[in-house]
Amino acid sequence: MSQRKQHAPEFKAKVALEALKGEETAAELASRFGVHPTMIHQWKRALLEGASGVFERGGRKKPEIDEEQVKELHAKIGELAVANSFLERKLKALGREVRRGMIEPDHPDLSIGQQCKLLSIARSSFYYTPKGETEQNLGLMRRIDEQFLETPFFGVRQMTWHLRNDGHLVNEKRIRRLMRLMGLMPIYQKPNTSRPAKGHKTYPYLLRGLRVDRPNQVWCSDITYLPMRRGFLYLVAIMNWHTRKVLAWRISNTLEADFCVEALNEAIHKFGPPEIMNTDQGSQFTSFAWTDRLRRSGVKISMDGKGRFLDNIFIERLWRTLKYECVYLHAWETGSETRAAIRKWMTFYNHQRPHSALGGKPPALVYWQRNDINQPGQQVQRVA
Known part of the structure; x- marks a missing residue:
């Protein structure tokens, strides 16, 4: 039987303060912090009930969370939000499989749900095991690869026609997916081919007119x-x-x-x-x-x-x-x-x-x- 996870008081206060803001639903907060929505309701209620002690007996009772603490927590929350936004933008430039491989199931502080949230991938994708391509698709990919070496100007439509003429019952949608999976692009001039990932910088072609006459040039x-x-x-x-x-x-x-x-x-x-x-x-x-x-x-x-x-x-x-x-x-x-x-x-x-x-x-x-x-x-x- 797995041991129940214990949360630090600081973490509970941060979650409760976010719940008090009312900017996100309980489900969204639960997904963001990796806790159950019931806990969020309990911590929010505890914060509201405990806050009344600040004003008891003329304020002579020392508050558990004073105004300066609240301001400090809000400042930290803002910093975390900025850091998370920066981290998400950088991580999205990596492929999904790379980010999936970065998850540590036995991490002492972060649950799998929290790690998936930080890495901008769905938690279900961490548990998903790809089935792989069917034997028929693998055969088609082999035929596409062989034909592409002979006619590298064949796009999706021409490749589909070619395979149909050879007796394969395929449509353009299927051939487009397989050619993308194989990383094949026809050579004719057209927009948006060999596209880099979003946010990646491209560089000009430097070899036009250049005489290459030595190794390592x-x-x-x-x-x-x-x-x-x-x-x-x-x-x-x-x-x-x-x-x-x-x-x-x-x-x-x-x-x-x-x-x-x-x-x-x-x-x-x-x-x-x-x-x-x-x-x-x-x-x-x-x-x-x-x-x-x-x-x-x-x-x-x-x-x-x-x-x-x-x-x-x-x-x-x-x-x-x-x-x-x-x-x-x-x-x-x-x-x-x-x-x-x-x-x-x-x-x-x-x-x-x-x-x-x-x-x-x-x-x-x-x-x-x-x-x-x-x-x-x-x-x-x-x-x-």
């Missing part, structure tokens, strides 16, 4: 979808623009910014920061965690124009090569199998696979030949 990054037998994962890679070498990569089961920043940290730690980093305008690359890491390292931030996949063409070609030479040849069961296969292929790509743009040499060899700063075995670690 420009890096680029992107995310792609990896189909599996019973689900899907996402892969992010950091590539050296000049030599096409993949500097770092990470796999994740959600489209948050964390795994992108991990790959970026690894690349900077091993090779030092580049002069320019180019990405699309996706929410992972406009997030504070990503852009702040680049700014602290003195890196100029460049972002593709809306709907312009050619602005980051080299890493788009990497995805095409990876999927036809590795991903589509397997049906991985687990994330560990996927990581092992991707690691093996990335090693092959960097050190053995001849690259047509490099005169038939592998990217890693060209990187070290043209890099005047770092050489194998003599890497200079530059810490931001």
Whole structure:
């Protein structure tokens, strides 16, 4: 049997004072403070009944809550309201799954309801376990991914028509949801593509007309979808623009910014920061965690124009090569199998696979030949 939670007198007074204001209903206050509405009624009544003692016997009885205490409590409540408003705005920039993972069920002071309120998520979402996509939807996602590599200009309508012509009974609503889940956007110019998250800053494209003639002058990054037998994962890679070498990569089961920043940290730690980093305008690359890491390292931030996949063409070609030479040849069961296969292929790509743009040499060899700063075995670690 669980022990009944004890509330401090200061907490009860604060809740009762808020109830006295009459600005929120008992249900709203109960949700806000994580207590039962009955308690709010009891504490409010106790405050009203106890307040009469302030005026008994000419005020000779020492009040339990005097005017200065009330003013101080109101000031603290105002400060808390401002702090909570600031915190909510910052937290909303994070994905729901990230905020959900921040909840501590065994927190000594905050209940799950209070933590959900502070993190701006519904309490029911904390207990909800996603069912995942059906086998039919996973098959459709695999077909969409394969076709998108061939025709990256296919939007929702064209992709729906294509799948219908192949005998799949689908509608545009379903294909739109699956393409969004996969992070796919057609390449034609149109408004509101590759939108960053609300409140995130975007940056101009810095590579137009720029001659890229040395390693670590420009890096680029992107995310792609990896189909599996019973689900899907996402892969992010950091590539050296000049030599096409993949500097770092990470796999994740959600489209948050964390795994992108991990790959970026690894690349900077091993090779030092580049002069320019180019990405699309996706929410992972406009997030504070990503852009702040680049700014602290003195890196100029460049972002593709809306709907312009050619602005980051080299890493788009990497995805095409990876999927036809590795991903589509397997049906991985687990994330560990996927990581092992991707690691093996990335090693092959960097050190053995001849690259047509490099005169038939592998990217890693060209990187070290043209890099005047770092050489194998003599890497200079530059810490931001």
